[in-house]
Amino acid sequence: MLVAGMMMAVNAQAATGCRVAYKVSSQWTGGFTANVDVTNLGDPINGWSLAWSFPSGQAVTQAWNATVTSSGAQVTAVNASYNGAVATDATVSFGFNGSWSGGNAVPAAFTLNGVTCTGSVGGTPTPTVTPTPTTTPTSQPGDPMATVAAMQPGWNLGNTLDAIPDETAWGNPLTTQALLHHVRSQGFNSIRIPVTWTNHHGSAPGYTIDAAWLNRVRQIVDWSLAEGFYVMINLHHDSWQWINGYPGDRTTVMNRYTALWKQIAATFRGHSSKLVFESINEPQFTGTSGDDQNYQVLNELNTEFVHLVRQSGGGNANRLLVLPTLFTNAEQGRLDALTTTFNQLHDPNLAATVHFYGWWPFSVNIAGGTRYNSDVEQDLTGTFDRVYNTFVSRGIPVIVGEWALLNWDHNRPGVIERGEFLKFLEAVGYHARTRKLTTMLWDAGQFLNRNELRWRDQGVYDMMKASWTTRSGTASSDQVYLPRSGAITARTLTLNLNGTTFQGLRQGSTNLVSGTDYTMSGTTLTLTPAALTRLAGNRAYGVNATIEARFSQGVAWPISIITADPPTQAAATGTTTSFAIPTQFRGDQLATMEAKYADGSPAGPANWTPYKEFWQHFQPDYNANTIILKPEFFAEVNDGPVTLTFHFWSGTQITYHLTKSGTTVTGSAT
Structure with missing residues (x-):
């Protein structure tokens, strides 16, 4: 009994005091978010309950880091299981969402475990709260x-x-x-x-x-x-x-x-x-x-x-x-x-x-x-x-x-x-x-x-x-096509300077010579026959050399020197689910395909245009030397003759003739 009495006397004389910072961090029509920081100015406590009264009819709708209950305007926030112990001069925080109408004035006073928070140990109640306007947030979000x-x-x-x-x-x-x-x-x-x-x-x-x-x-x-x-x-x-x-x-x-x-x-x-x-x-x-x-x-x-x-x-x-x-x-x-x-x-x-x-x-x-x-x-x-x-x-x-x-x-x-x-x-x-x-x-x-x-x-x-940071120069194309045999003539490209200035051409670490290998007139770049002949080497089909146009800023523009002859095609038979046109590409690359009926109207899907969708309706297979016509293409082709025109990146166009009859397809190059 003596020990208990001594403990009661000590507790009765324990220093108490607290400070509350109440801040509305966000507010919108009918709702707001508030953050509450409670600083214990007295002796350590283990378990806390903060109480206040809303002056403007506000209500708490959702809380975190505390359990909040209300009775009319009276509100009580009790610690969670993990934040009940608060040392001297330590701060515990919680927050909540609330509703409001007409006004959102701050509470006038707070009590911690029944003791009024005055901002000091004892003294006159002077709660330290951060006021907020009634219609706009007190702090603007980040820009x-x-x-x-x-x-x-x-x-x-x-x-x-x-x-x-x-x-x-x-x-x-x-x-x-x-x-x-x-x-x-x-x-x-x-x-x-x-x-x-x-x-x-x-x-x-x-x-x-x-x-x-x-x-x-x-x-x-x-x-x-x-x-x-x-x-x-x-x-x-x-x-x-x-x-x-x-x-x-x-x-x-x-x-x-x-x-x-x-x-x-x-x-x-x-x-x-x-x-x-x-x-x-x-x-x-x-x-x-x-x-x-x-x-x-x-x-x-x-x-x-x-x-x-x-x-x-x-x-x-x-x-x-x-x-x-x-x-x-x-x-x-x-x-x-x-x-x-x-x-x-x-x-x-x-x-x-x-x-x-x-x-x-x-x-x-x-x-x-x-x-x-x-x-x-x-x-x-x-x-x-x-x-x-x-x-x-x-x-x-x-x-x-x-x-x-x-x-x-x-x-x-x-x-x-x-x-x-x-x-x-x-x-x-x-x-x-x-x-x-x-x-x-x-x-x-x-x-x-x-x-x-x-x-x-x-x-x-x-x-x-x-x-992300600058412009780069480009050109009308990144390809220059040359024939497999015969004389090589000059080729031109139009440069898109995009605010840069042209600095020259380079192959690897070697600069090409202005006047000898190329000339510039305005934005027209001309590659000379001598330079192209050298770059083409043995003129094997495909890319023989790559040069770069350099500009005052940005990245260089690649230019492939390509040897190609007009592609050739051969007759074929197949079905609407499996049809491929034998094609010798001879260094060229397919750009697109047109399909037309005998009267000149567009054939196949997307019938508002004769040009079909690459890969969805047709697909080149350079390793197999074929151009595949997809089932999706034939699914919307009427029976009868269809003329295909293949456009290649060299500028070459070749024509191929199809005849569809049910699921059977035949084709010829003439």
Whole structure:
């Protein structure tokens, strides 16, 4: 009894005191996020309860690092299991999301374990709180324009965590720290990690994400952040797997959508602000009455995404959030609809995203779209101008979340001619940079060999990298064709200086001689017969030499000196599922193919143009000396005669005649 009495006397005389810092970190219509720091100024405590009264009718809706209960305006926050012990002069923190209407005044007083917090041990109650306005946040989030600018350039970990059903299903290896380190070392400042969640969560109502999958996503995010990347994650192929059904089943889809984002937001709430959330990849919808309804339902999903992420608190209160247009398309109507969403949200830390795969005929090589010409250029500048004028000029940053050409692929060589692709890369870099757009290369393995950690085409990467900071000179072509026999005459190329100055030609480490090997007149470069004869060597079919045009800045322009004769073809028989034209290419390369009926109208698929789609409808096989006509081509060809015209990069055109009868196909070169 004596010991107990002594203990009671000691406790009664224990020093008590506390200080509270209450700060509204984010506020929106009807809601806010608050962070509370409680500093113990007295003797150590083990277990705490902080109480206050809301003066303006506010209410706590969600809390973290504490259990919060309310009775009318009275609120009590009790420690969690892991933060109950608070030493002298130590601070414990918790936070919450709340609701408000009419005003959001700060509480006037706080008590810690029943003792009023005065900012000192004992004394007159003078709580130290950080006041907040009733209509705007007390602290502005980070500058979204600066954040997006710092993300340039970006790279997509494509066909990986977005692959269905798992990470390696679409041919890419498991992601490693070595891969991420390599990408970072190549100059990329951000990484977009597309994630498809469809096959990795449970059923309604919880839609609980598989722990192993969520941990794998978090692991790659953490590795990427450790490398210094800005990181963007999203809901990816979920867009067409189930989100697209939202117009017809709003309750189910919205419940699933919000359940996933609530779990993702909670998982990454404490992560660095360099982690960015993108609501949906390429949103699209079924069963709508048209674009107006499409815009409406996308607005609903984007708006709900922003609200629930903000309400999750922590770092999510100010995290950069990225909203897509319909289809992530840059048509003006799509941009205007997203602008309406931004205007309604009044959230200062948002960015817009679109995707860019170039002028479609060039991107897939159809309708004669073999070259980087004025159509491609106008599509590029028009797209980038629209997003700049709609968003960037108003202070809303834009991320081009995916870009490339659709059919540039190491598995489909020749679809896009290399020099034409280099010109596209150079232009995208320049036009994006001058309009303050951040670009994130779509790479599903067609650019970086992830097994060997090397670029599949170093020259392609070099041009891309140079475009991030400067312009490079190009030319009308990267090929000069010469005949196998007979006299060699001069050849000309038109240089596209792009603000540079021409410095000369070089073969390896040897400079070619101006006046002897080449001449310049304005932007016309002429290679002399003597130089071409020397470069052609024994004039074997194919590339005999490569020279480079050097400019005052940027990368050099490669020029292949090629020996070729007009290709020849032979008769063939086959079926609509297996037909190949024997072809001696003789050093030349196929550019495109036309197909016409006897009356001159286009034959086969895409019947609005005689020029068919490279690889989808026809494909050269240089090793087998054939040109394959695909079943997809014959599936839309009428019975009867068809005339094919093959266009080659040398400029040569040759004609071939087909006759289709049911599933039987015959062909002849005359």
